[in-house]
Structures are given as structure tokens and as C-alpha cells.
Amino acid sequence: MSDKAEYEYCRLCGYVRRVGKGGVCPACGARERAFLPYEHKASEQRRMFLKLDVHPVSVHFTISYIAVIALLYIISIFSSELVGISIEGTRDLQIIFFPFLVIGGGITGIIDGKIRFRKLTTPYLQRKIILGSGLFVISVLIFFVHNLSTTDGLIGLLEGLLIFSAFGIASYLGWIGAEMICPIVPVGRPKE
Numbered sequence: 001m002s003d004k005a006e007y008e009y010c011r012l013c014g015y016v017r018r019v020g021k022g023g024v025c026p027a028c029g030a031r032e033r034a035f036l037p038y039e040h041k042a043s044e045q046r047r048m049f050l051k052l053d054v055h056p057v058s059v060h061f062t063i064s065y066i067a068v069i070a071l072l073y074i075i076s077i078f079s080s081e082l083v084g085i086s087i088e089g090t091r092d093l094q095i096i097f098f099p100f101l102v103i104g105g106g107i108t109g110i111i112d113g114k115i116r117f118r119k120l121t122t123p124y125l126q127r128k129i130i131l132g133s134g135l136f137v138i139s140v141l142i143f144f145v146h147n148l149s150t151t152d153g154l155i156g157l158l159e160g161l162l163i164f165s166a167f168g169i170a171s172y173l174g175w176i177g178a179e180m181i182c183p184i185v186p187v188g189r190p191k192e
């Protein structure tokens, strides 16, 4: 933790900056005298990784992706094409990529959890790991059910059920993630 730079924080909004920048708080506009000395607890490299938000960015792709898959599933009930583009072809491609996006979300989640909380055994992280693994299984099931060469209505219904449960789980995972954004560990502290 050899971080020689001096920091100060805005006591109105919590914004942290290097000492010497001067001027009003760029986040909330408070006057310069609102700033007090601050000390980071984590190394610069660790803070830099967390600042990149690799996991939140990665899972936003996963959630928007399954949302589009769900939307296309509904459209496919009524039409086989949209503005001249085959719905089925689009769905085929999306369903192939989805499990890889889930894997990406899982890998970045484990790295993020390790760097942010130093362990993966907290109640929320354990729940995220279990649900994330379940989401991966469902994403693979969607692929297999989608590729069954059958026109059986029940199989179509099963595919829809899997797609919407994947959307539900992905959204819930996102919700837990948002809950965990507040305690961004490791934070620093005001300097005495």
C-alpha cells in the first residue's frame, strides 16, 4: 500500500480527489473548504481495477442480451421475420452466444469479488455464485431445447419458460449486485 499521494474528500458528497487540484467539488459543487484530508486503504492497482467496473459492465451485456432473447421469443410467436430479417436466424445466433456471456459474467464476478472483498464466502457472493451457476445451466438448456428439431408446441413453451426464468435470474443477480455497490470495499477513511 505504498501510495504516497495525498488525498482529500468532500464532506458533503464523499467525492475523493488528489490534494492540489483545488476549486469547487466537481461532483456536487461544494466550496473548496468542504474538503478534508483523506486516506485510501487500498493500493492504487487495486483501486484502479475496481474503478474499471469490469464485472458490472460485463453483466450489463448479459442482462440486455437475455432481455433481447426474451423479446425475440415473444415476436417469434407472431411473426417469422421483422423488417425483412429472419427472427429465427437472429435467435439461433443469440442463443449460441448467451452461455459464453454468462461464463464471462461469472469469471469477471469471481475476480471482482476476490479483489473487492478479498473472499467469496459472504452471503450475497455465495448466493450470486449459486444463482450464476444455475443461470449457466439454463443457458445451455435453452441452447439444446432451441435446437431440438421439432414443432411440438410444448417444447416451444418449455423454451419460453427457460428463457423467462433466465431473464428473471439475471435480473435478480443484477439487483443483488446493485445492493453491493454501496459498500465498495475497500474504502478509505478521513484522516485524523
Ligand SMILES: [Zn+2]
Residues within 6 Å of the ligand: 010, 011, 012, 013, 014, 015, 025, 026, 027, 028, 029, 030
Ligand atoms: Zn462534493
